[in-house]
Amino acid sequence: MNMRDESTRRWAGEVPIYGTALALFAVCAVLLASRGIALDAEPALANAWLYLVAIIAWISVDAALHLARRRPGEPIAALHRRYAGPAAAKRWLAGTPLLALCVLLMPFFSKMKAAIPLFNDYAWDGAFIVWDRAIFFGHDAWQVLQPLFGYPPITAALAVLYHAWFLLLYFGCLYFAFATIDPAIRRRFFLTYVLAWSVIGGGAATLLASVGPCFVGPLLGDSSFDAQMAYLRAADAQVPVMTLSVQEMLLEWHLADANGLGSGITAMPSMHVAIAFLFWLAARRVSRTAGRWLLAFFLAIWIGSVHLAYHYAVDGLVSVVLVAILWRASALIFHWWDGRLAASAARIQPILRTKTVPAE
Template sequence: MKPDFRTVEALWGQIPLYLFAIAGMLVCAWLWQSYGVEFGFQSIAHNLGLFAGFFIFVGGPVLLWRLARAKPESPIAWVRERLLSRTARHHLIVGLPMFALCVVIIPAFSSIKSMIPLFTEYTWDETFIAWDRALFFGYDPWLLLQPLLGYPVVTAIVAAIYHLWILLLYVGPLYFAFSPQVNEIIRRQFFLGYAMSWMLIGGLMATWLASVGPVFAEPLLGIDTFRAQTDYLAAANREIPIMVVPVQQMLLENFHLNERGLGSGITAMPSMHVAICALYWLAARKVSPGLGRAFFVFMIVIWIGSVHTAYHYAVDGLVSIAAMIVLWWVVKAVIRAWDRIPSPFAQPTLRTNTVPAE
């Protein structure tokens, strides 16, 4: 079988991503070794299971919808033809390494995030409270949102939307990895930005700017500034389930138990919820202007929701967006620089002999 030079070239173009991911995992391994923390590889298996579940949950209905539109005589033959086509093989081979990165990076990040108290102390919360008040005319931002959002039903909706963010972790990467609608440049930029955001924004910056956020400020630091907000969330949860409340309780319990598994760890600045939304906005607008606008709105909603649900200060989201924009430009520069390096796998130019006219 002749080599598919398009696939080989695409894999060559992904090398900066592989190099950064390897370097990041080596740093993680060094930190685990240095601090005597055992990384549970069962977290990777758990994360893979979550990806599989979301793939079935979302991919199944999409497949049925496409079958209903195509109305083929043989659905099995129709599916086989598309899965075994040369284009499908190309997108599968090109997307698998990026998919594997996502399976590994989230558990690794969770472990490093839970280790922040080993690296430093949480000393920035009072500073971020002061920054918020400086930006919002002396008020804590949640108080300004309360007249609009401070109703149990509204809070429940905001909390549910906030948890929809998980789709960006498990459905979004599948789309950017395997969808033919995403060109190779945007694909590479997205996944390099994805890896760098977890490691640099969610890891390095979160350690440098170590803070716990409003909901954990009192139980962990003795700062009672947000007691009225947490009392409101608890009271609202007694009227109607507020999804964030039990999750926040779980995070606090896991913190005291020194849990290092998937989804563990407490950190406020920067907000990875907002940073990942910003990455999707920056990448999606290159795929479709309408999709880009949708993700911009979603980013703003998540930012507001992070403040209303007491996870974050307003400045957490602001810094996250700014950091992600800078990182996006860095990623673009890295991809451009790599693409200037001649590929050793370039498809040979076909030459034909011509006979001059007599």
């Protein structure tokens, strides 16, 4: 089987991913157009540039490690075989559609996220505050976490990890698109990834529109989390807390009606928690070690989302439940799709034999 045939076979198995993505992109485009928002290429180009930087960084690190371990006599030839040889070219070709999907996905999500106020009012914060207090016996979630994490160095570290989450979107997705792993894991990951951004980050976020603890004061006039924000600013005066400047930037963009890459305000559900949980679900099936690290990272992101005033605890809880449902649904979808492919192949094979074998 040549390179094109192998790639075509892989792409056929991934059709549910592309079909779902195209359908959801079309729905987003129609919804945005109904509110007078046109799609533009600038966010996608910016995202493509970020993926290019990630690819260059990944190859640079991988090349250095490869040369250090193998110490080949002809380094240039060895690197050429690793990144441009037949096996590498097959991986690049086969994974390119998934890379293109990732490049387009975030710009669509950012547009929808920024447009939430056009479809629904931010009316759910009060309910989520009540839900959190019901879970934590009358206390806000951040107050329960404060004795353990309420120290400036820990707060600053959680803020760094919270920003490091973006590496999952680039290096993590590149790994799942191009690495030699079980195709079943790759397909479930990407279908769940597409559905998570669309169903959770788009649909659920619009239906359950909320701004989160850090924004209820400036946007809704609610002082419930003034004490938490006062602590974060005091911690920032001792050790820089990166999330505070990002929160200020998001607020400025929101007030200016900006809808570029990464813009928009929404708390419920938490996409940070959702994506971190998804990576753990997938990575643990590839490597036990990676699974343990990503479980710790997922828990740190959930804790950080509350401690840093981005989210209520229930935001992460809802995200985990929805991702678990989508992860299971993706397995059922591919079970159905593989059955269709097998049935189609069974119908075609007799036809091919009659066309290639001479009649007696």
